[in-house]
Amino acid sequence: MEKKWVHAAEAPRPVGPYAQAVKAGGWLYVSGQIPLNPQTGQLLTGSFAEQAEKTLDNLAAILKAGGSSLDSVVKVTIYLADMAYFNEFNTVYASYFENSRPARSCVAVSRLPKDALLEIEAVALCEDS
Numbered sequence: 001m002e003k004k005w006v007h008a009a010e011a012p013r014p015v016g017p018y019a020q021a022v023k024a025g026g027w028l029y030v031s032g033q034i035p036l037n038p039q040t041g042q043l044l045t046g047s048f049a050e051q052a053e054k055t056l057d058n059l060a061a062i063l064k065a066g067g068s069s070l071d072s073v074v075k076v077t078i079y080l081a082d083m084a085y086f087n088e089f090n091t092v093y094a095s096y097f098e099n100s101r102p103a104r105s106c107v108a109v110s111r112l113p114k115d116a117l118l119e120i121e122a123v124a125l126c127e128d129s
Contacts, residue, residue: 008065012036034116
């Protein structure tokens, strides 16, 4: 099985030694995304909802670059810095996944890269495999 690294110019560069996503065997594995500005690499400092939207926008850009989409996501894992954001996150999340409901896990963690409030990773089917 061949694997390909995926890079989306519309999404932030990785903050460590990893790929934005890896495509293998008809699947796209997207690394955890945080609310970084793709142009500057700086953490977005808006409201939690704005940060969730930016994170999901970054995820969508990588999915597109990998030949997939939000509709093709089968599993999402969400890491929240505080479970107090859970309901607010669900409101934003539902607007991005209107046409599909992937399997999902959501956990609270003690700290995330760059002290982000959330991180999201996903596994999706590739539409162009």
